Amino acid sequence: MVVDNAAVKYTTRDGVAVITLNNPPVNGLGHATRTGIVEGIARANSDAAVTAIVITGAGKAFSGGADITEFNTPKATQEPTLHTVIKEVEKSAKPVVAAIHSVAMGGGLELALGAHYRIAAPGAQIALPEVKLGILPGAGGTQRLPRAIGLEAALNMIVSGAPVPSEKLAKSGLFDAMAQGDLLDEAVAFARKAADKQGPHPLVRNRKIEHPNAEGFLQFSRNTVGAMSKNYPAPVKCIDAIAAGVKQGFDKGLAYERECFVELVQTPESHALRHAFFGERAASKIPDVPSSTPMRDIQKIAVIGAGTMGGGITMNFLNAGVPVTLLETKQEALDRGLATIRKNYEAQVKKGKLTQEKLDARMALISPTLSYDDLKQADLIIEAVFEELGVKEQVFKRLDEVAKPGAILASNTSTLDVDKIAAFTKRPQDVVGLHFFSPANVMKLLEVVRGKDTAKDVLATVMQVAKKIRKTAVVSGVCDGFIGNRMIEQYVRQALYMLEEGALPAQVDRAIEKFGFAMGPFRMSDLAGNDIGWAIRKRRYQEHPDMKYSKIADRLCETGRFGQKTGAGWYDYKAGERAALPSKLVDEMIVAYSKEAGVERRKISDEEIVERLVYALANEGAKILEEGIASKASDIDMVYLTGYGFPLWRGGPMLYADTVGLYNVARSIRRYAQQPNGDAWQIASSLAERAENGGSFN
Ligand code: 3HC
Ligand code: NAI
Numbered sequence: 001m002v003v004d005n006a007a008v009k010y011t012t013r014d015g016v017a018v019i020t021l022n023n024p025p026v027n028g029l030g031h032a033t034r035t036g037i038v039e040g041i042a043r044a045n046s047d048a049a050v051t052a053i054v055i056t057g058a059g060k061a062f063s064g065g066a067d068i069t070e071f072n073t074p075k076a077t078q079e080p081t082l083h084t085v086i087k088e089v090e091k092s093a094k095p096v097v098a099a100i101h102s103v104a105m106g107g108g109l110e111l112a113l114g115a116h117y118r119i120a121a122p123g124a125q126i127a128l129p130e131v132k133l134g135i136l137p138g139a140g141g142t143q144r145l146p147r148a149i150g151l152e153a154a155l156n157m158i159v160s161g162a163p164v165p166s167e168k169l170a171k172s173g174l175f176d177a178m179a180q181g182d183l184l185d186e187a188v189a190f191a192r193k194a195a196d197k198q199g200p201h202p203l204v205r206n207r208k209i210e211h212p213n214a215e216g217f218l219q220f221s222r223n224t225v226g227a228m229s230k231n232y233p234a235p236v237k238c239i240d241a242i243a244a245g246v247k248q249g250f251d252k253g254l255a256y257e258r259e260c261f262v263e264l265v266q267t268p269e270s271h272a273l274r275h276a277f278f279g280e281r282a283a284s285k286i287p288d289v290p291s292s293t294p295m296r297d298i299q300k301i302a303v304i305g306a307g308t309m310g311g312g313i314t315m316n317f318l319n320a321g322v323p324v325t326l327l328e329t330k331q332e333a334l335d336r337g338l339a340t341i342r343k344n345y346e347a348q349v350k351k352g353k354l355t356q357e358k359l360d361a362r363m364a365l366i367s368p369t370l371s372y373d374d375l376k377q378a379d380l381i382i383e384a385v386f387e388e389l390g391v392k393e394q395v396f397k398r399l400d401e402v403a404k405p406g407a408i409l410a411s412n413t414s415t416l417d418v419d420k421i422a423a424f425t426k427r428p429q430d431v432v433g434l435h436f437f438s439p440a441n442v443m444k445l446l447e448v449v450r451g452k453d454t455a456k457d458v459l460a461t462v463m464q465v466a467k468k469i470r471k472t473a474v475v476s477g478v479c480d481g482f483i484g485n486r487m488i489e490q491y492v493r494q495a496l497y498m499l500e501e502g503a504l505p506a507q508v509d510r511a512i513e514k515f516g517f518a519m520g521p522f523r524m525s526d527l528a529g530n531d532i533g534w535a536i537r538k539r540r541y542q543e544h545p546d547m548k549y550s551k552i553a554d555r556l557c558e559t560g561r562f563g564q565k566t567g568a569g570w571y572d573y574k575a576g577e578r579a580a581l582p583s584k585l586v587d588e589m590i591v592a593y594s595k596e597a598g599v600e601r602r603k604i605s606d607e608e609i610v611e612r613l614v615y616a617l618a619n620e621g622a623k624i625l626e627e628g629i630a631s632k633a634s635d636i637d638m639v640y641l642t643g644y645g646f647p648l649w650r651g652g653p654m655l656y657a658d659t660v661g662l663y664n665v666a667r668s669i670r671r672y673a674q675q676p677n678g679d680a681w682q683i684a685s686s687l688a689e690r691a692e693n694g695g696s697f698n
Helices: 031-046 082-091 105-116 129-133 141-149 149-160 184-197 215-226 233-248 250-263 268-283 308-319 330-351 355-364 389-402 418-422 456-468 482-501 505-513 521-528 530-543 552-558 582-594 606-626 633-643 653-660 662-676 686-694
Strands: 010-011 016-021 052-057 096-100 103-105 115-122 126-129 301-304 325-329 366-369 378-383 408-411 433-437 443-452 473-476
Touching: 010 031, 016 031, 016 233, 031 052, 052 105, 052 473, 096 105, 096 184, 103 105, 105 141, 115 149, 115 184, 115 325, 115 418, 129 233, 129 268, 129 308, 141 149, 141 250, 149 215, 149 233, 215 233, 215 482, 233 250, 268 473, 268 633, 268 653, 301 308, 301 521, 308 355, 308 366, 308 433, 330 355, 330 366, 330 606, 355 418, 378 389, 378 456, 389 418, 389 552, 408 443, 408 456, 408 473, 418 433, 433 456, 443 456, 443 633, 456 473, 473 482, 473 633, 482 505, 482 521, 482 582, 482 606, 482 633, 505 521, 505 530, 505 582, 505 606, 521 530, 530 552, 552 582, 606 662, 606 686, 653 662, 662 686
Parallel strands: 016 052, 052 096, 096 115, 103 126, 301 325, 301 378, 325 366, 378 408, 408 433, 443 473
Antiparallel strands: 010 016, 433 443
């Protein structure tokens, strides 16, 4: 019998067997690890010199839970399953002590709950985060945790998936001891003492769930959780599984939990959430930039331009405790920028989300300046000045003169060519695009624009900086609009054509919001300012006279309806309010426009609206992949999930297209290409090929 398989180490200490999970990075409970635990328990029980057993984890976790990469593969259900492992632990005649440190999540916590005793180091993150992956704890978590820490506390942990520090649970009944010094020493000592006690040793499954009104509490929870999670089946199932255990006892509860797990793991929602989990981590990996790439040391940050974006970008660094030198051309602009940053923080103080001390500490990290001399020491300089190539030229030429060798020079441009900007300097290898999204202190997405000369260590460094300021960074090549805005342009183009063909703004918005987008294209455009798109289209008319657009949005802009900021756009707005009210005037203007353009208006179904909008994204995404602008489909999905309000439970436009089936997507695209305005549809060859071969993007 192989015991010392690579995923589990077996040693003995003072007559105690120590089973150490050794499956980096987080000791996921894959098949080899599970096998190793079962064999270790058996070996310890058959060794007369061993009196007790400790299970712990090597490296940076006790265990991060089931190995998610095994889900929906034969290995996930291959014996010994986690259920079997936990049964073997419970059955062990010699006491089993779980020695928990760093991370005990999901199946890792469930394994520990099966042990006879638990000792924890302070600072460990304890969680049942399965719900975040669209599933529920499937190895007894919904049954044992309520028995360990009480119904209400357990339900909150299971339904939220949020980690709780071990010290907060010290008195909860989950742990038998908190380690004061070396965890393993104390666990071994604890195990030796436990071995002196008469068996059988205690099991969490035998504890009772005490609650004065369990039925009422569960019903209340089901109602509130159900209302808050309507697109996600898992949270309510968690409550159902807990309820089954409360009403029918441990074994029936466990069987029901299993049933729910099997059902949930196959749902598209769970698939999408796991896609996002791995997609987020995959985005930080750049195919030709190995993780061993040396990084540049980034201590001092400078931001140029204290406007909308410069202010928000600055706040990201202040929030992470990093000092920022903020440069403007005029004192008034600098004062205005600083006042806006302060106002944003004050709003957080008012809401109780920030203390006054923290506000003061963050503001104190800013060094405002009007002089480029103050940028000489900066390691990373981010430019956020007006979107005009001439202004960028001035700034980058000046930076080339003053910045120290090796400083990273970044531009927040949203539409200009990063290679042209890099060419204003004699160090294009140090230039990169850092495209933040507005409001930059809130939005998770950061497009990292890789110029043709951008050095690999610059890329590796800015990816690390992004992590520090908690952004989801996705690398994009240089093209007009980068990944996100290039795709949204095709989406908006379809939305405008549909107005011309028969839909009205409220119908388009309603249909796509029902699909799950946070905001439809017309409400979004009113919020961002319709003049922004107008300016881009004017440029397009010059650069790509061949590209057709509906002129309907230009008509709207010609009347000065720029959106919320002018009190009128695609919708009407009451003074001081944000509610979008359908506008009779605009609707009439649209109908008149169709007539003028000689288009016979027809009823457009919600299904067509959703397809044309979402497939326009996926089709352009496919072209972006073909051109190597994005290196993988999941990067595109991450852009849309974190920057454009694409519904998380659908996993992003590329995964959604995969889910519908590329064959079906291609058929629809070809059908739309036959309709009026059909020349906007040129099917991407990579989509067409995959559709033909039964392939997918992910
Ligand atoms: N299975 C497989 N791989 C996992 C994993 C898991 N459960 N948890 C993390 N990983 C991988 C990540 O994909 C990443 O891989 P990479 O280096 O190749 O990109 C690596 O471990 C490190 O992950 P992070 O970058 O997230 O590392 P952190 O140190 O920031 O965080 C963590 C560690 C808190 C454990 C975090 O990874 C996490 O939250 N993991 C998910 C935990 C989870 O959801 N567990 C439940 C699993 S489902 C389950 O247990 C079912 C059971 O009830 C039957
Ligand atoms: P803004 O007009 O709010 O701010 C620009 C600031 O730069 C102003 O405060 C101005 O005084 C200052 N400035 C101009 N020339 C300067 C110079 N030579 N030196 C120093 N400061 C100078 O503009 P906004 O919206 O912040 O945009 C800045 C950049 O960010 C642009 O490149 C824009 O395309 C990009 N961007 C904007 C987004 C948005 O939603 N507003 C989103 C993503 C990127």
